[in-house]
Amino acid sequence: MTSPHESAISTGASPDCVSHSKYNSHVFRFRWFPSANLFTSHNVTSPSSGHDEHAFILTWDGASWRDVVRLRQGHVTTIGRSATNRIVLEDDASSRNHCEIFFSDGEWRLRDLKSRNGTSVRGKTVSGDFTLQSGDVISIGECRLAFTTSLESAPVSPPGLPGAPGERATSPTQTAVSHEREPSILHRTAKPEFLSPGAASGSALNYGAELAKLYGLGLEMGAAKTRQQLTDVVLVSLARETVASISAILLASQEASGPPMPSDLQVVAYHSLKDLPYRRVSDNLSRVVLSRREAILARDVGDDRQLSVFDSLGEMKALSVICAPITSAERVLGLIHLYSTNPDNPLDKHDLEFTLAVANQLAVSLGHLxxxxxxxxxxxxxRSVNESLRSQLSQEQNLIGETASITELKERISLIAETHANVLIRGESGCGKELIARSIHSLSPRKDAPFICINCAALNESLLESELFGHEKGAFTGAVDRKIGRFEQADGGTLFLDEVGEMSPSIQAKFLRVLEGYAFERIGGRKPIQVNVRIVAATNRDLEEAVEDGDFRKDLYFRLQVAEITASPLRERRDDIELLANAFLKKFVEKTGRVIKGFTDDAMQILREYNWPGNVRELQNTIERTVILCRNEVVRVSDIQLSSLGSRPAAPVIDRGTPGEYREVSMADVEQEHILKTLEHTGWNKSKSAQILGIERSTLDRKLKRYHVPRPLTD
Structure with a gap:
């Protein structure tokens, strides 16, 4: 009769051969009685879903989950004090037939059999049928049983006992003086003998056979996609190649730091030739293996009550055991544990050598996984960050505006984007040429491929060539590594060349060959490189004039000008200024966390009347500066700082003829006349004339070319 201060769950050891672990004056004893009609499995099973066919009951020994009992669909697992139960509780608080666990309607259920003191789960007393969830701890008196559908997700310790849920339980050596004696060790090894340099000189046949087994196992392990698949493959192989009756793999947490202790190891999978429970290897044996990183073979452990794993009828006496470390270069990852219960066919040194070799392979595979x-x-x-940035960039790439010029621009972009044609974008600085290029890319079939940018005006000739085409290591002084050029980076996507008119003639020639479909070589390289890239080029120069002056190749010009888009300056679409200003205000308010609700009418009028020589870029910078300096909830005129470059010049005096006289002239003639008078006024200083006229120098050049106005000869 168990005293009131003793509680016990028995699952495989007789009272004389019990694993003891003291806690709060209680000795937890575990006994499990197999029935004759139990399902015999030769397959590794460690399910992961809550309603799987298989499940497990783990028994608590006061310091850790010690024994594992497999539950089977179609079989009722009875629990109670009577010896006729499958799991026997040696606890006076337990009834003779206390409760039972069974599988019904796709769920594992617990039924209390009208016990005297009741059964509790999750702090609630069970009445009728109770649906179990993986991780539930069943409390019966002082006994604790854990239900799990995956050995990897079993609870660390019962609630209210050392090692609260989610924490590591205290090991027996930390709660009481250990009663374990040193096991009888027959062999130990740190390296498989048949993998040593002289192994092949023995029996070439055996040596080759062992390597063939390991090679085949290595292929199977390499095909495993998950840790569970990997451990299953290993246990099946060990069952096939050794005489083990029961085998298991115990692993430490991947997040654990420092050498693992026996209590840190978790059973992730086990295999048995009969439907028998797995009992953890003794802490003494585990401690020796973990500390010395040696595989150990122990024999006749049935007489050692700390290593024994047999029930009261002697039906599961373990005559030999192997414990091998799973060791990486940095740390011990866990253990492989084998039992033999056949007295006529015990584990031997060959099994030890093979198990250690498998453990070494398993360590490598676990590292790779x-x-x-x-x-x-x-x-x-x-990918998540990339999608977020793409979404953010897509929002920022939207062309803002409702004027006719913007509407026409959007339609033109849509038509051009769905083709693979090269594109030339014209426009003044700051009017959004790169934004147009990004819009073309994002609407094109190449949208999921790279979009690569380079500013041709920002680099000198040698650097630009290296950036575009790349270079090999040692190609020139300072080329310490191979560099992949922008063409290669953009392969399959879009390459945006800003300020393409600033390319030197030599680079233009090499660039033209790539556009014509020829392969190129990196600087200092000989390997031809072929790419598939769409070119979108931008310029604020008059390329026609550059071609006439010999600064830009005519054939390259025609290669680029397959499709052309002109970006209007902001002063020509003043109705869009309010939309743009509000969009920029919202952007920078969110970025800085300031509270600014909008603009006063006077402030918005100032923005509309300003000439914006820097176009949309200048407007964006102005709004950002305003958000930083504004101290009010509404932007006022005093909060806006504008450049003097945008002040409207005084309108030049235009000859209107004799008062009352009407001249029939076209707008083009009036414009030409006004441009010529402005040039004469500035002494044909085009930059100064363009500033007075409120246009870019490149625009002035195009108008002069259109009107066929040559520069006057000077003496």
Whole structure:
């Protein structure tokens, strides 16, 4: 009779051969009685879904979950004090037939059999049928049983006992003086003998056979996609190649730091030739293996009550055991644990050598799986960030405006984007040429490929060539590594060349060959490189004049000008200024966290009347500066700082003829006349004339060319 201060769950050891762990004056004893009609499995099973066919009951020994009992669909697992139960509780608080666990309607259920003291789960007393969830802890008196559908997700410790849920339970050596004696060790090894340099000189046949087994196992392990698949493959192989009756893999947490203790190890999978429970390897044996990183073979452990795993009838006496470390270069990852219960066919040194070799392969595979999982996690995070940035960029790329010129521009972009034609974008600085290029790319079939930008005016000739085409290591002084050029980076996507008119003639020639479909070579390289790139070029120069002056190749000009888009200056679409200003205000308010609701009417009028020589870029910078300096909830005139460059010049005096006289002239003639008078006024200083006229120098050049106005000869 168990005393009131003793509670017990028995699952495989007789009272004389019980694993003791003291806690709060209680000795937890575990006994499990197999029935004759139990399902015999030769397959590794460690399910992961809550309503799987298989499930497990883990028994608590006061310091850790010790025994594992497999539950089967179609079989009722009875629990109570009577010896006729499948799991026997040696606790006076338990009834003779206390409760039972069974599978019904796709769920594992617990039924209390009208017990005297009741059964509780999750702090609630069970009445009738109770649906179990993986991780539930069943309390019967002082006994604790854990229900789980996956050994990897089993609870760390019962609620209210050392090691609260989510924390590591205290090991037996930390709660009481250990009663374990040193096991009888027959062999130990840190390296498989048949993998040593002289192994092949023995029996070439055996040596080759062992390597063939390991090679085949390596292929199977390499095909495993998850840790569960990997451990299943290993246990099936060990069952096939050794005489083990029961095998298990125990792993430490991947986040754990420092050498693992026996209590840190978690059973992730086990295999048995009969439907028998798995009992954890003794802490003494585990501690020796973990500390010395050696595989150990122990024999005749049935007489050692700390290593024994047999029931009261002696039906599961373990005559030999192997414990092998799963070791990486940095740390011990866990253990492989084998039992033999056949006295006529015990585990031997050959099994020890093979198990250690498998453990070494398993360590490498676990490392690769961990690295792959880390890469997949990082890739998923990078994709998430990329999608977020794409979404944000897409919002910022929207062309804002409702004027006729913007509407026409959007329609033209849509038509051009769905083709693969090269595009030339003209327009003054700051009017959104790069934004137009990005819009073309995002609406094109190449939208998921790279969009690469380069400013041709920002680099000298040698640097621009290196940036565009790349270079090999040692190609020139300072080329310490190979560099991939922008053409290669943009392969399959779009390459945006800003200020393309600033290219030198030599680079234009090389650039033209790529546009014509020829391969190119990196600077200092000989390997031809072929790319598929769409070119979108932009310029604020008059390329026609540059062609006539010999500064830009005519054949390159025609290659680029397949489709042409002109971006209107902001002063020509003043009705869009309010929309743009409000959009920029919202953007910078969100970015800075300021509280600014909008503009006063006077402030908005100032923005409309300003000439914006820097176009949309200048407007954006002005609004950002305003948000930083504004101290009110509404932007006022005093909060806006504008450049003097945008002040409207005084209108030049135009000859209107004799008062009352009407001249029949076209707008083009009036414009030409006014331009010529302005040039004469400035002494044909085109830059100064363009400033007076309120246009870009390149625009003035195009108008002069259109009117066929040559520069007057000077003496």
């Amino acid at each position: 961990h690295e792959r999982d880390s890469l997949q996690t990082g890739l998923a995070q990078a």
